[in-house]
Amino acid sequence: MASPYEILGVDPDADEAEIVDAYRERVKETHPDQGGSTEAFLAVKTAFERIENGWRPGDAVPESDVPGAPTGTTDADEAAGPAEPSEPEGVRVEYLNYEVMADKLWELTDDDLFEKAADGGLTPEDYGEFYVRDSESLLEAAERQGYAWPFACRGGACTNCAVAVVEGEMPSPSSHILPKELHDRGIRLSCIVAPETDAKIVYNVKHLPAVQDLLLPASRFEASSSTD
The missing domain is CATH 3.10.20.30 (Beta-grasp domain)
Structure with a gap:
């Protein structure tokens, strides 16, 4: 499976400005209004989010990269109880x-x-x-x-x-x-x-x-x- 950096078409050592520019270009290319597909558009969006959240080469890439898809829980997660909701930003x-x-x-x-x-x-x-x-x-x-x-x-x-x-x-x-x-x-x-x-x-x-x-x-x- 392609890494987030490969999906955006940038090197892993790219700086933040290069990553943002690449994201905006890929969003244009994959947007359904410009001849792209919803699947490709969502893949680009998810790749950018993963890099923003600190993903680095060598980290595992989940099989499902669709935003909003349910994620599995571990026994430790269940024992810890529900997480406190984070305050929305913006x-x-x-x-x-x-x-x-x-x-x-x-x-x-x-x-x-x-x-x-x-x-x-x-x-x-x-x-x-x-x-x-x-x-x-x-x-x-x-x-x-x-x-x-x-x-x-x-x-x-x-x-x-x-x-x-x-x-x-x-x-x-x-x-x-x-x-x-x-x-x-x-x-x-x-x-x-x-x-x-x-x-x-x-x-x-x-x-x-x-x-x-x-x-x-x-x-x-x-x-x-x-x-x-």
């Missing part, structure tokens, strides 16, 4: 998939939108929560959790990764493609924003009419990146 974000919202005829302006989502029996891909760490964009946090959210340029130059902020503070940097009208309506580009407070967002809003006009086709992104 800012809490509750999310909902726009496609599911539209299918159920819910509206972004519904006061009880997230209450309905919480009671709707939705899958973790379509509704749930995660935490955004310091120096991490909303999109990067979603990917770290194993979610394949839409994106293209990753630089604020298109609306493929757009989200609607229903609640919370999520300011944008000055360099982005969004017109003032969309920004005032709470639309943000998940690749370049991060929440300053706990937030509720609807992701995958790229099919909203005004947002759709600024989408970047995957083929165009691939052509531009190949000349970098």
Whole structure:
């Protein structure tokens, strides 16, 4: 089985910046929106997490590397009892998939939108929560959790990764493609924003009419990146 370093395509003695750069490139290559697969995307995400957690050459690589998969327990683990839950790191974000919202005829302006989502029996891909760490964009946090959210340029130059902020503070940097009208309506580009407070967002809003006009086709992104 390939080691985490082999999956990211870096040497074991690579520094942190090289590992992060390799991770971001591999995430682009394996993302389902760019012609990759969910399995490859999750393998890259898991490899990066293992390196972050101190994995070194010579350490065992578990047979199952799927995030969220159940792990076995030993007699010592059972004797020790349940572990104390760790405090989540970062800012809490509750999310909902726009496609599911539209299918159920819910509206972004519904006061009880997230209450309905919480009671709707939705899958973790379509509704749930995660935490955004310091120096991490909303999109990067979603990917770290194993979610394949839409994106293209990753630089604020298109609306493929757009989200609607229903609640919370999520300011944008000055360099982005969004017109003032969309920004005032709470639309943000998940690749370049991060929440300053706990937030509720609807992701995958790229099919909203005004947002759709600024989408970047995957083929165009691939052509531009190949000349970098």
